[in-house]
Amino acid sequence: MKLRTFLHNDENSPTTLSEIQRAHGWVDSEEYLGIFAYATQSGASSFSIAMSPVFWAGTRSRWLFGLDYGRTQPQALRIISGKPNAEVRIYDGAWIVEQSGFLPRRDFHAKSSILANRTNGRSGMIVGSGNFSSNGLRKSIEAGASICTDVQAEYERSIRNIEAMANDLWAQATPLDDILEIYEERWKVDFAAVTAEDEAEADQPASDMFWIEAGYVTQNRGPDRPGNQIDLPRGMSGFFGFNPPANLARNSVIGTITFEPPSGGLVSRDLRLGNNLMEKITLPIPETHGLDLYDGKVLVFRRSGNQFKMWVWIGVEKGPR
Structure with a gap:
């Protein structure tokens, strides 16, 4: 049995996501069951990028997420459920979507991945503190352990009972399609907006x-x-100091924006009016400018002369407000 514990403390340490990748590579998974208390769009994107299309094409994946307190972003559920061979269910979902603030009757707090290849007899399990967000999977200080084995007796002793209980939870859970639309509608009302209190946390003047x-x-x-x-709503250019004419032709340049990201130096990009009549901008490359990734994140801009300092507001993954 291959047992490995990990503590993600710096950029050279294993992460929850790198352990899933490593176990999947060794097991050559035909089946994957991911159980996570909540999911964010950044987590879904990080997992998809790391695992590549080969994972989705060759692995039947099942996902069990919680909706407790509205921490799970609907777009994350749409991303995962839209992948080939993937099926998503929600723990106690039919009950939780009817509750004010999505308050659970019992907190769902598990974080684990179970992998299996019935053909070659290999299996694996990763358990830890990291949730299905970009921070939890690959950035935050998280701890956990992974087990991989191709010995039947070791599987029986270390994984089988947990897998059976996880399958029971899955069988009792609500299919995502039964509740996604109503969850998304109610979530947007209660959780999608950044409040003035949240803006104050950025320690920058709101004006x-x-x-x-x-x-x-x-x-x-x-x-x-x-x-x-990304596409921005038409008129967003006004926040960057532009006032384009109403009859501006599609695919025209509205103006040039100079960004000052956390690292990597200044970056200038053209803001354009797209063919879909939304305003389109190509942002600084995230991994070379200290921004990780943009998916599902709130991007904050502050005017500094003719430039715009930008950073990612990490509070979007903190949970309920």
Whole structure:
């Protein structure tokens, strides 16, 4: 049996996601069951980028997420459920979506991955503190352990009972399709907006700054790298100091924005009016400018002369407000 404990403390340490990758590579998983208390769009994107299309094409994946307190972002559920061979269920979902604030009757707090290849007899399990967010999977200080084995007796002793209990939870859970639309509708009302109190946490004067929720990020750099192109509502250019004419032709340049990201130096990009009549911007490359990835994140901008300092507001993954 291959037992490995890990503590993600610095950039050279194993992470929850790297342990899932390692176990999947060794097991050559035909089946994957992921159980996580909550999921964010950044987590879904980070997992998808790391695991590549080969994982989705060759592995039947089942996912059990919680909705407790509205921590799970609906777009994360849409991303995962839209993958090939993937099925998503929600722990006690039919009951929770009817509760004010999505208060659970029993907290769902598990974080584990169970992998199996019935053909070669290999199996694995990763348990730890990291949730299904970009921070939990690959950035925060998290601890856990992974087990891999191809010995039947070791599987019986260390994994089988946990797998059986996880399968019971899965069988009793609510299929995502039964509740996704109503959850998304109610979640947007209660949890999608950044409040004035949240803005104050950024420790910047509100009059000098504004924010954008990245939402869908175009995978313009390929499936194995985070995207950096987003669409903004028409009129967002006004926050950057532009006043384009109402009859501006599609695919025209509105103006040039110079960003000052956390690292990597200044970056200038053209803001354009897209063919879909939304305003389109290609942001600094996230992994080379200290921004991790943009998916599902709130991007904060503060005017500094003719430039705009930008950073990712990490509070979007803190949970209920």
